[in-house]
Amino acid sequence: MLLGAEILITREVIKNINPEFCDEFIEKAALIFGEEEAVKIRACIQCGTCVGGCPSARRTAYRTKKLFRLIQLGLKDDAITSEDLWLCTTCYTCQERCIRAISTTDFVRILRNIAFENNHATKPHLYVSNLLFKFGHAVPINDDIKKVRKKLGLLEIPPTTHTYPEALEEVNKMCEATGFKAKVRANEKAIEERSKGA
Amino acid sequence: MSDTKEEKVYSYFLGCLTPNRYPGIEAATKKILKKFGIKVIEMEGASCCPAPGVFGSFDLVNWATLAARNISIAEKTGTNITMTCNGCYATLQEANHLLSHNKELRDIVNDNLKKINREWKGNIDVNHVIEILINDIGVERIRNSVIYPLTGIKVGVHYGCHFLKPSKVRGHGKAERPTILEEIVEALGAESVDYKDKPMCCGAGGGVRAFQKEVALDFTRDKILNMKEVECDCVMTPCAFCHFQFDAGQKELNAMYNTDEFNLPVIFLTQLIGFAVGLSPEEMGLDVQLTSVSPLLEKIAKIQSK
Numbered sequence: 001m002l003l004g005a006e007i008l009i010t011r012e013v014i015k016n017i018n019p020e021f022c023d024e025f026i027e028k029a030a031l032i033f034g035e036e037e038a039v040k041i042r043a044c045i046q047c048g049t050c051v052g053g054c055p056s057a058r059r060t061a062y063r064t065k066k067l068f069r070l071i072q073l074g075l076k077d078d079a080i081t082s083e084d085l086w087l088c089t090t091c092y093t094c095q096e097r098c099i100r101a102i103s104t105t106d107f108v109r110i111l112r113n114i115a116f117e118n119n120h121a122t123k124p125h126l127y128v129s130n131l132l133f134k135f136g137h138a139v140p141i142n143d144d145i146k147k148v149r150k151k152l153g154l155l156e157i158p159p160t161t162h163t164y165p166e167a168l169e170e171v172n173k174m175c176e177a178t179g180f181k182a183k184v185r186a187n188e189k190a191i192e193e194r195s196k197g198a
Numbered sequence: 199m200s201d202t203k204e205e206k207v208y209s210y211f212l213g214c215l216t217p218n219r220y221p222g223i224e225a226a227t228k229k230i231l232k233k234f235g236i237k238v239i240e241m242e243g244a245s246c247c248p249a250p251g252v253f254g255s256f257d258l259v260n261w262a263t264l265a266a267r268n269i270s271i272a273e274k275t276g277t278n279i280t281m282t283c284n285g286c287y288a289t290l291q292e293a294n295h296l297l298s299h300n301k302e303l304r305d306i307v308n309d310n311l312k313k314i315n316r317e318w319k320g321n322i323d324v325n326h327v328i329e330i331l332i333n334d335i336g337v338e339r340i341r342n343s344v345i346y347p348l349t350g351i352k353v354g355v356h357y358g359c360h361f362l363k364p365s366k367v368r369g370h371g372k373a374e375r376p377t378i379l380e381e382i383v384e385a386l387g388a389e390s391v392d393y394k395d396k397p398m399c400c401g402a403g404g405g406v407r408a409f410q411k412e413v414a415l416d417f418t419r420d421k422i423l424n425m426k427e428v429e430c431d432c433v434m435t436p437c438a439f440c441h442f443q444f445d446a447g448q449k450e451l452n453a454m455y456n457t458d459e460f461n462l463p464v465i466f467l468t469q470l471i472g473f474a475v476g477l478s479p480e481e482m483g484l485d486v487q488l489t490s491v492s493p494l495l496e497k498i499a500k501i502q503s504k
Contacts, residue, residue: 031259031302031303032258032259032262032296032300032303033296033300034299034300055395055398055399055401055417056406056413059413059416059417060413086255086404086405086406086409086410087406087409087410087413088404088406089251089359089399089401089402089403089404089406089414089417090250090251090254090255090359090360090403090404091359091363091398091399091403091404092359092360092363092364092373093359093363093397093399095363095364096363096364096365096373096374103364105364106364108255109251109254109255109258110258112255112256113255113256113257113258116255116256116257117257121256122409124405124408124409125252125255125256125405125408125409127408128249128252128405128408129253129256132245132246132248132253136245136246137214137218137245137246138214138246138248138249138252138253139214139215139218139219139246140214140218141217141218142218145218145219145221148221148222148483148486149217149221152221152222152224152225152481152483153225154217154221154224154225158212158217158218159212159240159241159242159243159244160212160217160241160242160243160244160245161243161244161245162218163242163243164242164243166243167242167243167244167245168245170243170267170314170316171245171264171267173313173314174260174263174264174267174310174311174313174314175260175264177263177310177313178257178259178260178263178310179257179260180256180257180260183256183257184256
């Protein structure tokens, strides 16, 4: 009985395996953090030091080492569709303590990049992205703060993209050149389609 | 006004939360730096840094490109960049580091920047305002400038995550038991009080505040209760984002738990120095914070009237 259940679980897992995923991950990580850092994803031995110090793991189901095991095993879908992936505050406690000197927090960011590229961002993520396109700021100014700024003797509107429309245009041009804006639009479409399906 | 020999100049990278939510941090920082003979110039047309845990989590090439664009603004004036937010520091310092070590990434970023007639050259440094206070001004000069010692004020120091970590990239030594901010607090005559889980994150980073606010607030709740347990009079941060999370977060926690126990005043590093050198709460924008700073002001007034 029990043996049968185990075989069922194994088959289920094997069905979703993507043997190239670990290499894909290393390639993505190498572009940003260099090959020497990137290959260390293979060095994780599941010791759990990352989870032990993780303030997010204390209160949520987020488990850093689990994500790394999923990458090593090539379980791409499980790794990038899990909402837990977005519960890391990037505090770097795990990265400071990793006994294999793996850039753990940086790897979480790489995995999130892959999730984003595969249209698994959530609505709040797209909301802040659109603020960046519209204002050049993730947190734009408001009328109350303008008054406070004036009272403090500061420029009422800060000399940022808020003051210079040509600067905001530059920001948007860059977001288009990198393909980031297209990714945001693709994520928006995916969310809409998923909500129709549900 | 100035009491220094040589004038140092920095480009002040404002970011988002400092100018658009806590201009009091901007005002206090400009006043304190001016007092110590540090000149700051504005970075015209700068954008969001962009946020390391948010935009860095979405697309690191785009993140590095926008960071490099911001850095290029200061490169044109040949001045190092400073800021009052650990998030901005994380992005600009890390991007500067990665671009100088990784040619492949640098080429991609500069190809993008060429389209707006910009280039990342890599000829300036990125320094958190803490570094100016410690290295350019020095704790001794801060101590000697104190007019109103903050004797009896118990301060819960919160470093935030990204000033010290990742330590390999930041280069400020080990991150486990730092003492830099405590030294500044004690130089002002105040007492830095240790509390449970002191190095822990405020909860806001990595997009967690945007994605799941309740989780972010649960971090904040622990931090505030741990500081209150040892009778801190305020929490002091060097980060506008942590400042926001503690200030706005306590208001949100009170609503969430139907209580008023989350009432710990939130003070920025340069604002605490401001008190000791005689700046008023109004000129540091402290009268408009969401969590009242009155309990701290009353205690400071009592001390200073003695």
